[in-house]
Amino acid sequence: MGWTEYAAAFAAFFLTHALPIRPPLRPWLVARLGPQGFGLAYSALSLAVLAWLIGAAGRAPFVPLWPWASWQLHVPLAAMLPVCLILAMAIGRPNPFSFGGARNEAFDPARPGVVRLTRHPLLLALAIWATAHVVPNGDLAHVLLFGTFAVFAVLGGRLVDRRKRREMGADWARLDAARKAAPLPPPPRSWPAFGLRLALGAELYFGLLWLHPWLFGVSPLP
Known part of the structure; x- marks a missing residue:
């Protein structure tokens, strides 16, 4: 499970960094959250996924x-x-x-x-x-x-x-x-x-x- 969680966390990290900033998703989110709201939400999501990824690296098999x-x-x-x-x-x-x-x-x-x-x-x-x-x-x-x-x-x-x-x-x-x-x-x-x-x-x-x-x-x- 350690490598499975690690791979899932890596995939989530790249998806949450790539998808929200691409059209048409970014304009859609900015229109509903506002520029500052989008920035705050994007930063909070990035930090949450980063924390998961770092924790998953610690739980992965030690090689x-x-x-x-x-x-x-x-x-x-x-x-x-x-x-x-x-x-x-x-x-x-x-x-x-x-x-x-x-x-x-x-x-x-x-x-x-x-x-x-x-x-x-x-x-x-x-x-x-x-x-x-x-x-x-x-x-x-x-x-x-x-x-x-x-x-x-x-x-x-x-x-x-x-x-x-x-x-x-x-x-x-x-x-x-x-x-x-x-x-x-x-x-x-x-x-x-x-x-x-x-x-x-x-x-x-x-x-x-x-x-x-x-x-x-x-x-x-x-």
Whole structure:
């Protein structure tokens, strides 16, 4: 049953991420839930299925691929801080290149924030998170889980770019060129807001360290 549940959770994960954003289902859902309602419902469903998938990976038969060592825990410990900071800088910010942007009409390519580094900061965070968690989870189920997420994040950016180019037309290339021309590091639009987001990212990091044993049954600390 372990592999059966794992396969079912994987199928549910991809179906719930692919179907709601495809026409005609997405316009139908947005018309009934509203843009914000659709975003909240889609996020809640994604998190629920992700929690099921992670739990199913832990219940799958254990097939070791490499031996565990305490040093491996330092890889996700180091990687998760930039992941949390990227999330704090990206969530709720204008980003016309992504499906997750908010108030995209307010996007300023001269002050693109974290979008100066990548058009898809949330996918970058997912890729770092997944790749780092492969190292201390050297069994077949978890390597498939985190490895799939890493590939999904890399390929997902290309798919989003293709769709956004089609939707935005010439505006996509114009905004992307202006984004790349912004200085590095990108200047914040507001220093107080920037400091608040840094603090929230650090709080998220330490909160995950504290909650990890209760959420996933394993301490992230060596």
